[in-house]
Amino acid sequence: MAGRRPFASELSLQAGNVQTGISPCISAPVRKDLIRGCAVGCFRIVLFVCVGFVCSSLFCPSSFAQESHYIVTYDHYLEEPGSLEVEYFSTFGTQRAGNDFHAFWVELEYGVKAWWTTELYFDGQTTFGDSTLFTGYRWENRFRPLRHEHFINPVVYIEYEQISEADKIIKEVEGHDVESDHAESNTILRQTHNHELEFKLLLSKNFKGWNMAVNPLATKNLSPSNPWEFGYAIGASRPLALKASPNRCNLCPENFIVGVEMYGGLGDTQDFGLHETSHYLAPVAAWNLPSGWTLRFSPGFGLNDNSHRLLLRWGVSHEFSGFGEMLGHFFGGRQ
Amino acid sequence: MRVAIEQSRLGLYGLILFACLFGLGARGASAQENNSPAPGNQKWNYDEIKKTPEKAVRRPNPLENEPDALLAGGKLFQRNCAECHGLKGEGGKRAPSLLREEVRQATPGTLFWVLTNGVVWHGMPDWSRLPEPQRWQIVTFLKSFKASVAPGGPGGG
Numbered sequence: 001m002a003g004r005r006p007f008a009s010e011l012s013l014q015a016g017n018v019q020t021g022i023s024p025c026i027s028a029p030v031r032k033d034l035i036r037g038c039a040v041g042c043f044r045i046v047l048f049v050c051v052g053f054v055c056s057s058l059f060c061p062s063s064f065a066q067e068s069h070y071i072v073t074y075d076h077y078l079e080e081p082g083s084l085e086v087e088y089f090s091t092f093g094t095q096r097a098g099n100d101f102h103a104f105w106v107e108l109e110y111g112v113k114a115w116w117t118t119e120l121y122f123d124g125q126t127t128f129g130d131s132t133l134f135t136g137y138r139w140e141n142r143f144r145p146l147r148h149e150h151f152i153n154p155v156v157y158i159e160y161e162q163i164s165e166a167d168k169i170i171k172e173v174e175g176h177d178v179e180s181d182h183a184e185s186n187t188i189l190r191q192t193h194n195h196e197l198e199f200k201l202l203l204s205k206n207f208k209g210w211n212m213a214v215n216p217l218a219t220k221n222l223s224p225s226n227p228w229e230f231g232y233a234i235g236a237s238r239p240l241a242l243k244a245s246p247n248r249c250n251l252c253p254e255n256f257i258v259g260v261e262m263y264g265g266l267g268d269t270q271d272f273g274l275h276e277t278s279h280y281l282a283p284v285a286a287w288n289l290p291s292g293w294t295l296r297f298s299p300g301f302g303l304n305d306n307s308h309r310l311l312l313r314w315g316v317s318h319e320f321s322g323f324g325e326m327l328g329h330f331f332g333g334r335q
Numbered sequence: 336m337r338v339a340i341e342q343s344r345l346g347l348y349g350l351i352l353f354a355c356l357f358g359l360g361a362r363g364a365s366a367q368e369n370n371s372p373a374p375g376n377q378k379w380n381y382d383e384i385k386k387t388p389e390k391a392v393r394r395p396n397p398l399e400n401e402p403d404a405l406l407a408g409g410k411l412f413q414r415n416c417a418e419c420h421g422l423k424g425e426g427g428k429r430a431p432s433l434l435r436e437e438v439r440q441a442t443p444g445t446l447f448w449v450l451t452n453g454v455v456w457h458g459m460p461d462w463s464r465l466p467e468p469q470r471w472q473i474v475t476f477l478k479s480f481k482a483s484v485a486p487g488g489p490g491g492g
Contacts, residue, residue: 077461115455115456148452149463243466243472244469245403246403
């Protein structure tokens with residue numbers, strides 16, 4: 001996010017606008033345009049997902065998804081080469097000095113190589129009593145530098161984001177991100193657009209059925225005046241059963257994975273540390289269905305007064321194998 | 336109106352990025368196919384098996400005599416491996432046959448090591464994402480090819 005943001009006390013003057021939803025100084029024609037813009041954004045996301053699902057369903061077989069079970073933290077596993085995973089996630093967040101919100105995003109995750117996964121995100125949000133809007137996109141790439149499994153397995157993560165201040169998916173917490181950042185009305189927040197580069201080092205290890213992952217992160221808003229911001233995410237998870245049962249079943253314990261993740265900000269280069277940062281603790285549960293669907297659920301609880309009290313997240317994803325081959329044929333690859 | 340135009344511009348950028356990305360992916364996939372021998376062509380490189388550390392080669396399969404391991408391994412093979420290696424391990428455009436002598440003669444420890452580490456630089460992901468007992472179940476199933484499956488013949492899974 002863009003540098004240091006105003007804190008709750010600094011936002012008190014804007015509380016009136018938050019409660020009424022849309023700023024009273026906005027004229028009727030502009031409001032009409034805003035609503036049209038929101039509708040276009042939402043329609044685009046829904047259309048995109050539907051087209052993706054239909055095309056992929058027609059041409060690609062589904063494959064069993066042994067997916068990462070975290071929502072914020074990453075382990076070191078990448079998408080299988082040639083496979084496309086389509087994911088939808090929701091975050092319901094409570095807001096103390098404003099209206100609660102429902103943020104959502106669509107992920108298209110593609111395995112370019114066994115050592116390179118690329119991903120495109122489209123973000124949006126609805127603030128209750130305010131408006132719904134498209135808040136931007138992210139392009140993420142993950143690279144695995146090492147050939148074999150090691151004691152700790154590193155993956156390099158690089159992401160470019162073009163998002164507005166109204167983005168509320170809270171996919172990561174960085175710098176001095178706090179709850180009051182989201183208190184202003186969408187009309188005001190959407191006016192600021194951020195171009196950011198984000199770097200993460202994904203460290204992950206498996207031990208006796210447990211996966212443990214640690215992700216330190218650094219973000220730079222590309223405006224020169226903004227400092228580097230830092231954050232972290234850590235997670236641990238385990239399937240309910242380590243051995244697979246011999247029968248095909250939806251409710252087999254090995255299809256369920258449970259765990260916990262914790263994430264938060266660590267300040268920036270001008271003010272490094274835990275001062276005025278937010279942190280969350282979130283149990284996670286995932287259900288991998290043999291049909292290729294994965295369902296995820298995670299209630300996240302704010303650990304201090306700067307955090308949202310509750311971030312309730314859920315997501316659904318489906319993996320299509322052979323997507324790369326299909327595209328290869330489409331773009332003129334040899335049969 | 337300004338907001339609508341801005342959103343359209345954003346959407347356009349997104350679509351351009353998306354097209355570049357998938358164009359790149361498609362080229363990669365085409366190249367991978369062009370380099371891939373047809374099944375049965377037997378030009379796949381099985382060198383990774385030879386690279387297995389000695390300690391891993393000697394590792395025994397703890398589930399070898401477990402009655403359910405073969406069936407469970409078959410199920411896991413179908414879910415995770417058959418997409419590239421074929422339902423009967425016969426190989427395909429994307430991955431080599433598992434019925435070849437190099438694989439059938441490999442020790443359980445060797446197969447477990449290859450499964451755990453993958454052949455990442457040549458397209459096979461590592462499967463350490465599966466818990467260790469599940470990888471051993473798959474190895475049990477792979478070793479069953481030796482006894483019951485001949486190339487071109489019926490296979491489990």
